[in-house]
Amino acid sequence: MKSLERDLRAVRATGRKLLVPYFMGGLTNDWIEHVEAAVLAGADAVEIGIPFSDPMMDGPVIQEADLRSLTFGTTLDSICDDLSRLDAAVPLIAMTYYNIVLHYGLERAAGKLADSDIHGAIIPDLPLEETGPWIAACDGADVASVLLVAPSTPPERVDQLAARTQGFAYASARMAVTGQSAGGGDGERVVASIRRTSDVPALIGIGIATPNQAKEAAEVSDGVIVGSALVQVILDGGGSSEVEALIMGFRSAIDS
Amino acid sequence: MSDPVLYMEEPDERGRFGEFGGRFVPEALIPACLELEAAFIDAWSDAAFIEEYRTVLREFAGRPTPVTPLLRLGEHLGLRIFAKREDLAHTGSHKINNVIGQTLLTKRMGKRRVIAETGAGQHGVATATAAARLGLECTVFMGEVDTERQILNVFRMELLGSRVVPVTSGSRTLKDAVNEAMRDWVTCVADTHYCIGSVMGPHPFPWIVREFQSIIGQEASRQLADFGVDVPDVVIACVGGGSNAAGIFAGFANTSSRLVGIEAAGGSAVGNGSPGVLHGMRSLLMQDEFGQIEEAHSISAGLDYPGIGPEHAHLAQIRRAEYYAIGDEDVIGALRLLSEKEGIIPALETAHAVAWMIREAGGALPTGSTVLLNLSGRGDKDVAQVQAILHAES
Numbered sequence A: 001m002k003s004l005e006r007d008l009r010a011v012r013a014t015g016r017k018l019l020v021p022y023f024m025g026g027l028t029n030d031w032i033e034h035v036e037a038a039v040l041a042g043a044d045a046v047e048i049g050i051p052f053s054d055p056m057m058d059g060p061v062i063q064e065a066d067l068r069s070l071t072f073g074t075t076l077d078s079i080c081d082d083l084s085r086l087d088a089a090v091p092l093i094a095m096t097y098y099n100i101v102l103h104y105g106l107e108r109a110a111g112k113l114a115d116s117d118i119h120g121a122i123i124p125d126l127p128l129e130e131t132g133p134w135i136a137a138c139d140g141a142d143v144a145s146v147l148l149v150a151p152s153t154p155p156e157r158v159d160q161l162a163a164r165t166q167g168f169a170y171a172s173a174r175m176a177v178t179g180q181s182a183g184g185g186d187g188e189r190v191v192a193s194i195r196r197t198s199d200v201p202a203l204i205g206i207g208i209a210t211p212n213q214a215k216e217a218a219e220v221s222d223g224v225i226v227g228s229a230l231v232q233v234i235l236d237g238g239g240s241s242e243v244e245a246l247i248m249g250f251r252s253a254i255d256s
Numbered sequence B: 001m002s003d004p005v006l007y008m009e010e011p012d013e014r015g016r017f018g019e020f021g022g023r024f025v026p027e028a029l030i031p032a033c034l035e036l037e038a039a040f041i042d043a044w045s046d047a048a049f050i051e052e053y054r055t056v057l058r059e060f061a062g063r064p065t066p067v068t069p070l071l072r073l074g075e076h077l078g079l080r081i082f083a084k085r086e087d088l089a090h091t092g093s094h095k096i097n098n099v100i101g102q103t104l105l106t107k108r109m110g111k112r113r114v115i116a117e118t119g120a121g122q123h124g125v126a127t128a129t130a131a132a133r134l135g136l137e138c139t140v141f142m143g144e145v146d147t148e149r150q151i152l153n154v155f156r157m158e159l160l161g162s163r164v165v166p167v168t169s170g171s172r173t174l175k176d177a178v179n180e181a182m183r184d185w186v187t188c189v190a191d192t193h194y195c196i197g198s199v200m201g202p203h204p205f206p207w208i209v210r211e212f213q214s215i216i217g218q219e220a221s222r223q224l225a226d227f228g229v230d231v232p233d234v235v236i237a238c239v240g241g242g243s244n245a246a247g248i249f250a251g252f253a254n255t256s257s258r259l260v261g262i263e264a265a266g267g268s269a270v271g272n273g274s275p276g277v278l279h280g281m282r283s284l285l286m287q288d289e290f291g292q293i294e295e296a297h298s299i300s301a302g303l304d305y306p307g308i309g310p311e312h313a314h315l316a317q318i319r320r321a322e323y324y325a326i327g328d329e330d331v332i333g334a335l336r337l338l339s340e341k342e343g344i345i346p347a348l349e350t351a352h353a354v355a356w357m358i359r360e361a362g363g364a365l366p367t368g369s370t371v372l373l374n375l376s377g378r379g380d381k382d383v384a385q386v387q388a389i390l391h392a393e394s
């Protein structure tokens, strides 16, 4: 079992629901401090976006964060360099698109992530059939390759994804790109479908925009991923104190 | 003896043409890709579907399009040139062939709506046209920059009853329109088909689009026989994503003909690209040293794409087809020469292929060669732009 999964299972064993915020690497000069603020406010793990020019699975907020970060010259290496300043002991998970790691070299990328204490990776444009080479690279470097399960995923395929995913299973609550948060979503049903065959930690993401949505999702899963709502605050100029306040709001709703 | 190698056959079961192709899409879209693949395999072996596709092309889209000998241009260049006249197909380009096939498939899958991306607007207009004819709802995604450059095509689509959504993300051109169409497709995949406009995207799209365009090559091969041409020495087509080229190449891939694809110099995925993954496929892409996709820049919106269909990447790699690039500066002269010598105003995309023929006549195209040119579209959409360029030059 990879260290990410051990860590997340350990938190779950205490009865605590996982709160995982998403930050775009390199979005501001002080992005590392934002991550630290989130951890102080109760984040259990942090997802770190490595920007890509064509983020096909992201809505307008994270798209803008991708492009803005790229204008600052952000790369996989620069993010890893920045992370050497991070003073927080929580699991880190990279989120990027396949072309970024493909171009870097799969094994080299997995090794670089692990060396920077990033022990998981989410690559949304890699479905089950295409993920083999990346999983092989991750296996050489204690990086958990996290797979997504969608509301449209048929049962046999959910079973395969639940068996292959590492670290946790990413249950997408909606047939949508990031940031669309209308309605209740399908998170509960997706988690239940994963649970039929697997007890891997299952986190709900895509459209968790409010503390109340997070609370409801956490009740039927092992925790939540909060992306666009947080990135929007930073795009609007919010700093560490705004990040801290937002995460505390999610934390207390989930724990209540 | 080993079996002869056959070119442009089916991709393998993972949708690969050699090392290119595949299906790099989010899990959410996998069921739709699988459904489409199954529906296409079923339809393409159903004589009734094929008959319906051919009938619509004949009764509605003006097929077969003729082959025209280009005698005056041929004499001028020292070549024997035949043009396959896709400019005479309904809506003015080859795009209609693919769209008729995919919209019929949409109905067969029981879906009521199509979405499409478009650059110059040719594929968007073709999709809007087929959707109107078949009673489907249609939404077209078009980069904001392109909606401004091609305002008449926006209006055409609206006249045809479609909705046009300007895409404001990224470079606001074709590649962003594809991203936005994919994003939208995730939200409505249950009742909507994504009618992709070229031989690109995740498996099975590159294969489906090539099959629906291969009617170009099949017809041309028969029509050339009427002129006493068994096989042309060279088959030439312009390449954006590569659908008109794939369609005409398919008729000659297993003959001795040289196959030549012409990209825009500012969108040359074979010339300046390297392997990568974008828009659901592994192919050759223009990208920087970090894997960020570069923006293409071409005088013709239809060639303004930083990638190329995966089958072309494969044909280039195994050297079954050759790909060259033509810069903006040669395109207008080629458009004028064809117009003046033959009475055909070609699309700016097509003019790239003409420009290469002009440049290489007597060189890479030996004097006396028999050449089949895919005249992929007519220039009406570009006339105002050409006028502005010539006006600025004078």
Ligand SMILES: Cc1ncc(COP(=O)(O)O)c(C=O)c1O
Binding pocket: B093, B094, B119, B120, B121, B122, B123, B197, B198, B199, B238, B239, B240, B241, B242, B243, B244, B245, B301, B302, B303, B347, B349, B350, B376, B377, B378
């Ligand atoms: C007339 C014409 N030719 C060629 C193209 C390029 O597309 P493809 O390479 O798929 O044929 C376009 C695209 O808009 C076009 O309108």
